Amino acid sequence: MPRTDTRGTPQRGAWWRALAAPVVALVIVSSLGVVAAQPGTSAGERERLAGRFRFSSQYLNGDPPGARTLRHIQPGLRRISAWISAVGASAAVGDVAGTGRDGDVCLVDPRDDSVTVRPLPGSGGRYAPFALVPRGLDFDPRTMAPMGCVTGDFAQDGTTGVLVYYWGRSPVLFLRRAGTEPSADAFRPQEVVSPMQVWNTTTVNHTDIDGDGHPDLVVGNYFPDGARVLDTKAADDPRMAMQDGMSNARNAGTAHVLLWASGHGGAEPAAVFRDAPGALPAGVRHGWTLALGAQDLDGDGLPELYVANDFGPDRLLVNRSRPGTASFTLAEGERTATTPKSKVLGHDSYKGMGVAFADLDGTGEPDILVSNITLPYALEESNFVFTRNGPVTDLAKGTAPYRDRSEDLGLARSGWSWDVKTGDFDNSGHPQILQATGFTQGGTNKWPELQELAMSNDSLLHSPLSWPRVKAGDDLSGAAGNRFWVRTAGGRYTDLGAAVGLRQQVPTRSFALTDADGDGRLDIVVANQWGRSTYLHNTGPAGERLALRLRVPTTVPGGTGSTPAVGAKVTVRTADGRVQTQQLQPANGHTGVNGTELLFGLGARTGAPVTAEISWRDTAGQHRITRTLAPGAHTVVLSPAAAAATPS
Numbered sequence: 001m002p003r004t005d006t007r008g009t010p011q012r013g014a015w016w017r018a019l020a021a022p023v024v025a026l027v028i029v030s031s032l033g034v035v036a037a038q039p040g041t042s043a044g045e046r047e048r049l050a051g052r053f054r055f056s057s058q059y060l061n062g063d064p065p066g067a068r069t070l071r072h073i074q075p076g077l078r079r080i081s082a083w084i085s086a087v088g089a090s091a092a093v094g095d096v097a098g099t100g101r102d103g104d105v106c107l108v109d110p111r112d113d114s115v116t117v118r119p120l121p122g123s124g125g126r127y128a129p130f131a132l133v134p135r136g137l138d139f140d141p142r143t144m145a146p147m148g149c150v151t152g153d154f155a156q157d158g159t160t161g162v163l164v165y166y167w168g169r170s171p172v173l174f175l176r177r178a179g180t181e182p183s184a185d186a187f188r189p190q191e192v193v194s195p196m197q198v199w200n201t202t203t204v205n206h207t208d209i210d211g212d213g214h215p216d217l218v219v220g221n222y223f224p225d226g227a228r229v230l231d232t233k234a235a236d237d238p239r240m241a242m243q244d245g246m247s248n249a250r251n252a253g254t255a256h257v258l259l260w261a262s263g264h265g266g267a268e269p270a271a272v273f274r275d276a277p278g279a280l281p282a283g284v285r286h287g288w289t290l291a292l293g294a295q296d297l298d299g300d301g302l303p304e305l306y307v308a309n310d311f312g313p314d315r316l317l318v319n320r321s322r323p324g325t326a327s328f329t330l331a332e333g334e335r336t337a338t339t340p341k342s343k344v345l346g347h348d349s350y351k352g353m354g355v356a357f358a359d360l361d362g363t364g365e366p367d368i369l370v371s372n373i374t375l376p377y378a379l380e381e382s383n384f385v386f387t388r389n390g391p392v393t394d395l396a397k398g399t400a401p402y403r404d405r406s407e408d409l410g411l412a413r414s415g416w417s418w419d420v421k422t423g424d425f426d427n428s429g430h431p432q433i434l435q436a437t438g439f440t441q442g443g444t445n446k447w448p449e450l451q452e453l454a455m456s457n458d459s460l461l462h463s464p465l466s467w468p469r470v471k472a473g474d475d476l477s478g479a480a481g482n483r484f485w486v487r488t489a490g491g492r493y494t495d496l497g498a499a500v501g502l503r504q505q506v507p508t509r510s511f512a513l514t515d516a517d518g519d520g521r522l523d524i525v526v527a528n529q530w531g532r533s534t535y536l537h538n539t540g541p542a543g544e545r546l547a548l549r550l551r552v553p554t555t556v557p558g559g560t561g562s563t564p565a566v567g568a569k570v571t572v573r574t575a576d577g578r579v580q581t582q583q584l585q586p587a588n589g590h591t592g593v594n595g596t597e598l599l600f601g602l603g604a605r606t607g608a609p610v611t612a613e614i615s616w617r618d619t620a621g622q623h624r625i626t627r628t629l630a631p632g633a634h635t636v637v638l639s640p641a642a643a644a645a646t647p648s
Helices: 014-031 043-050 075-084 392-397 447-454
Strands: 055-059 090-094 104-109 114-119 145-152 161-167 172-176 187-191 201-207 216-221 256-264 270-275 288-295 304-310 315-319 328-331 354-358 367-371 384-388 402-404 417-423 432-437 483-487 493-495 508-514 523-528 534-538 544-553 562-564 569-573 579-583 597-603 610-618 621-629 632-637 644-646
Touching: 043 493, 090 508, 090 523, 104 145, 104 161, 104 523, 114 145, 114 161, 145 201, 161 201, 172 270, 187 270, 201 288, 216 288, 288 354, 288 367, 304 354, 304 367, 354 417, 354 432, 367 417, 367 432, 417 508, 432 508, 544 569, 544 610, 569 597, 579 597
Parallel strands: 090 145, 544 632
Antiparallel strands: 055 534, 090 104, 104 114, 145 161, 161 172, 172 187, 201 216, 216 256, 256 270, 288 304, 304 315, 315 328, 354 367, 367 384, 384 402, 417 432, 432 483, 483 493, 508 523, 523 534, 544 562, 544 597, 569 579, 569 610, 610 621, 621 644
């Protein structure tokens, strides 16, 4: 008890000294992220939840002749060849065949560095798979390799093209020639930037940055510009360096915002993008970016950007753009006495590897989901689920009004995690969460040596000689345990990946979601690293759904019909008061690109109509319409003439 003077009166200051020890202990425990054990999920509930989902699995590609499991890389990196070789698998779905359904997929396979386009099973596509090769452009397969692909209408002419990004060169567009059947000759390759640059790109997003109604490109580069990572003859390349720190590395290649300038269709289609070098704040241009997320968080119709960085803090960028001009400012979270530093948005020291957005609680607002490395006795970081805890107007002041709830929701730990995607796979009205996991697979555990690297002096990290050898046969979290998170009755999530058949034989890098066969259920394409990629056909029981294909008319020379309304936002309200919100941002994540159809689960089959509020932007400003729609699939062509416009 507090000390007293001779008269029995407590001494000045004694009251707080009595409380000092427990307060300090609370702060220390909170700053370390130590929490009480959370309740688990009973076997009975897990079995009940798993009964809501069922997938049939089949491989999409075979084993190519001479399939490899390591890349050919420059001599200075050979001691960590398996580390350098751990990325490059990608899947992007879209309507390449022109069936009106996103039933085609572009696959990047690092085993032979192929980029192939093929119809998904049951999609109605009737063409043979074909490869995309940048013929006629500066391309050397000995020093360049594809890392991912993005589907989209880049020419804005009403047809689906493919963007392929690489290590060793800047991205290439493959645009569909008018009047052709799907084949290699039907796609015209063209440079995205001219002249070609030596970039090492790990992720690309396709979203309308400046609100002019035409999607732009955001390019996330990894190794420094000019570094010839895959050139076996680049023995003394002075530009080649690893990260300049374990938790605040900022020496990567330059991130770019490329604004759409013009396009046209026809026999020789083209699209022009122009670099906006001042769009991103100087302090965020050189993070080691592995994933990009675009989402309108403040309701102005312009997407904010979430940049997920390896070896350094992620960045949330507030969009201040206007048609023809791109501009972003930085917003960061605020720390409290009970918040670990790395749980504050924009101040983490983790390894951001995937990002997605979902309205988890039915509030009508997107939450931000981020994948990190979350392994016990290794780099035990934490995934993030950032939910809003302050006024959205704080974003304009540079404050990110979000707090991390991953621990409360049961989503904090999943493994060495990559892409994260959300979707309603049983049309219940509640989204589930997919996470790709695993790094490099082998028989020798290299975690003890990697942990030593993590504890070493940051000034040594940039040199590959400081890294432990990671070569063929070594293992770093190679068990392919993809996660399928389903919410329990208690509000927390439990992983049912093994129970519903999502486990893979090799580590996965990304997912692409689409209703390939038009049966009203979301299917999954799984892009695997150093193994065959997989198509998971959704055959489980499903409730009613509202499926929306949002389009805007094409306006370019040679264009026909309509093009996806990328960036549009939909809020669906049911008769019983439930609210769901989604935005058409198909390219969010690591290297997986979803279809352009928005699917809203409605639950029990009642046939009752729902109200859909739709907003989108063009050069005239932000438009809004409201439609009453019956359950089922609908295509809505958005016309500003029929909407109320809010001037920019």
